[in-house]
Amino acid sequence: MDYLIESLAKRILGDISWSPSPGQVMKKWREAFQISQGELAKYLGITQSVIADYERGRRKPGVEFLRKYVQALLEIDASRGYKIVNELLKGYTLMLPYIDDIGDFPTPVSVDEIVTAVNGFIPNSSIPDVKIYGWLVTDSIKAITSLKGMEFYQLLNFMIGRVVVFTNVTSGRSPMIALKIAPIKPPLVVFHRPVKFDPLALYLAEKDNMAIIISTSKDEKEIVKRIRSLAQSVKV
Numbered sequence: 001m002d003y004l005i006e007s008l009a010k011r012i013l014g015d016i017s018w019s020p021s022p023g024q025v026m027k028k029w030r031e032a033f034q035i036s037q038g039e040l041a042k043y044l045g046i047t048q049s050v051i052a053d054y055e056r057g058r059r060k061p062g063v064e065f066l067r068k069y070v071q072a073l074l075e076i077d078a079s080r081g082y083k084i085v086n087e088l089l090k091g092y093t094l095m096l097p098y099i100d101d102i103g104d105f106p107t108p109v110s111v112d113e114i115v116t117a118v119n120g121f122i123p124n125s126s127i128p129d130v131k132i133y134g135w136l137v138t139d140s141i142k143a144i145t146s147l148k149g150m151e152f153y154q155l156l157n158f159m160i161g162r163v164v165v166f167t168n169v170t171s172g173r174s175p176m177i178a179l180k181i182a183p184i185k186p187p188l189v190v191f192h193r194p195v196k197f198d199p200l201a202l203y204l205a206e207k208d209n210m211a212i213i214i215s216t217s218k219d220e221k222e223i224v225k226r227i228r229s230l231a232q233s234v235k236v
Contacts, residue, residue: 003102004089005074012070017063026069027055033073033084043072098143098155100167101224104134106234111188111211114163117230118190118215118223123202128211130187133161135227137220140166140175159186163213165227167220169194172201172212180204190215192223 012029019025030040030051037055041048053059061069077084108131115122136158143155164186166175172191179185189205190213191197197214205212217223 005085008085008088009070009074012073013066016061016066016070021057022061022066023055023057023059026061026066029070029073030055033077035073035076039076040069040072043076044068098138098146099136099158100139100220101137101227102135102158102162103228103231105132105231108133109230109234111213113230114188114190114227115213117226118165118192118213119217119226120190120213120215122211122213123197124206124212128187128209130211132163132188134163135165135231136162136186137165137167137224137227139168141168144174144178156182156184160184162186163188163190165190165192165215165223167192167223171196171198173198176201176204179210180208185210187211188213190223192217192220 016022016025016029030037037048037051041051044051050059054061074085111122111127111130111132114120114132115127138155166172166189169175169191172194175189175191179189185208187209188211191201192215194214202212215223217226
């Protein structure tokens with residue numbers, strides 16, 4: 001839940017920052033959360049007129065203020081039982097049964113670091129020079145057989161810039177065929193202890209500039225634990 005709320009916060013912050021009229025978008029989100037100017041101002045420890053000035057474009061918000069502004073919206077909603085957050089997260093929660101673990105690294109990590117974290121090896125000679133910004137662990141059979149068309153594409157939204165770890169892998173062919181037709185592809189794929197790795201999976205990955213790692217970790221819990229340990233060891 002924490003990760004999803006953080007993702008929602010980034011979405012709101014980006015929506016405000018990207019707009020040519022940030023004050024109007026600030027007002028849009030405040031009203032979407034059903035929070036009055038007075039309540040929000042009190043929570044932030046400022047006067048209501050300051051909120052009004054931002055929303056009318058009389059003041060230009062800085063990044064740090066916007067972070068506090070968005071955080072206040074989420075925390076006030078949390079005190080109300082996440083009434084609005086739960087509605088906004090419905091599109092995300094559709095994917096939750098198929099995501100076993102997900103997160104972002106404080107700073108990008110290398111493929112070598114991922115190889116070490118998952119007790120893996122790369123089945124070809126070259127190590128791609130890509131940076132990995134996060135991770136996603138999913139059960140390959142559950143995701144591929146249960147998700148339909150657009151649902152699978154929704155799952156792909158979580159894969160951008162991340163290493164994707166497929167567990168419960170037989171040969172690796174099915175996940176790579178699924179990714180072959182997808183418009184968005186992860187830069188790095190990990191197959192956890194495939195029964196018999198299919199060379200076709202490697203061929204498909206190389207054609208689409210995706211790197212593959214074979215993980216020999218004991219189980220999914222060990223992979224998650226070691227990737228999270230890597231995330232904690234990365235310096236900002």
